Amino acid sequence: MLVPVRTSGTKPPLYFIHGLIGFMSIGGFLAQALGPDQPFYCINANNIDACGATKMRGVKNMALTYVEEILRAQPNGPLLIGGMCVGGLAAIEVVRELQARGREVGPVILADPPTVPPGLIKQNQTVNPRDPHVAAQLYERVRGQLMERASISYVDLPFAPDDQTQVHLATLAGVNSLITLSTHVPEMFPGAVVMILSIAHAPGIFHPQMHWIKLLPQAPTAHVLPCTHREMFRSARHDFVRVLKFVLEGAVNAERRAEYIAVPTFAPAG
Numbered sequence: 001m002l003v004p005v006r007t008s009g010t011k012p013p014l015y016f017i018h019g020l021i022g023f024m025s026i027g028g029f030l031a032q033a034l035g036p037d038q039p040f041y042c043i044n045a046n047n048i049d050a051c052g053a054t055k056m057r058g059v060k061n062m063a064l065t066y067v068e069e070i071l072r073a074q075p076n077g078p079l080l081i082g083g084m085c086v087g088g089l090a091a092i093e094v095v096r097e098l099q100a101r102g103r104e105v106g107p108v109i110l111a112d113p114p115t116v117p118p119g120l121i122k123q124n125q126t127v128n129p130r131d132p133h134v135a136a137q138l139y140e141r142v143r144g145q146l147m148e149r150a151s152i153s154y155v156d157l158p159f160a161p162d163d164q165t166q167v168h169l170a171t172l173a174g175v176n177s178l179i180t181l182s183t184h185v186p187e188m189f190p191g192a193v194v195m196i197l198s199i200a201h202a203p204g205i206f207h208p209q210m211h212w213i214k215l216l217p218q219a220p221t222a223h224v225l226p227c228t229h230r231e232m233f234r235s236a237r238h239d240f241v242r243v244l245k246f247v248l249e250g251a252v253n254a255e256r257r258a259e260y261i262a263v264p265t266f267a268p269a270g
Helices: 027-034 059-073 088-099 122-124 132-150 164-182 202-206 211-215 237-260
Strands: 002-006 014-015 040-043 080-084 106-109 193-198 221-225
Touching: 002 027, 014 027, 014 088, 014 106, 027 040, 027 088, 027 237, 040 059, 059 088, 059 164, 080 088, 080 237, 088 106, 088 164, 106 237, 122 237, 132 164, 164 237, 193 202, 193 237, 202 211, 221 237
Parallel strands: 014 040, 014 080, 080 106, 106 193, 193 221
Antiparallel strands: 002 040
């Protein structure tokens, strides 16, 4: 579900994909902090706005849905895609599909992805979410996290937290997002990637025996903040946005440099 937070501005628009439980909790904060010249769109999980949960069959289908929404909002021109935490895996698939369609996309921006993609954890592939006991645990976990975020002043919820029907439907959509992202087995992505990492995640991301080194053959650019994952999007969110601004400016400057690079040709004398 694409949410246009800021549609005006001259810079390439930035589309940021939700995290594990299905919604972009700091979209409004990011849009305001990035300034009036940066178009900004949130992508929440389908039906997290409590319009009725729809099953999503895999991250690639999730990505296809998001690509169609992005193309409707931005049929032409360059754009940028980011992903929050585990949502970075969906962001990679979105960029892969956009590039396959010939769209100009800057580096994928991954905001503190997990050191181990959850789909590579064996237990996540063996748990049966249809088991009533497991389903109840997942439901309570997601609902608790949604309601905990509802108490934070700068968090934007796409549903009314005092409406129990909306909370229930949003929870179902969040559970679906959690299952979809937690069981996704990522494939190698050869494109450009920029990571904004917490110091808690950075060592595992770049450990030579860990998974990201194999998934990203083009070594990613990384910026590391001295905080935990939780702090990055809370008490350290202002530091996060300062780094994000730097990353976006770098992407814009790279695009401008590409426009200026030209090799003149001359007709032979005589």
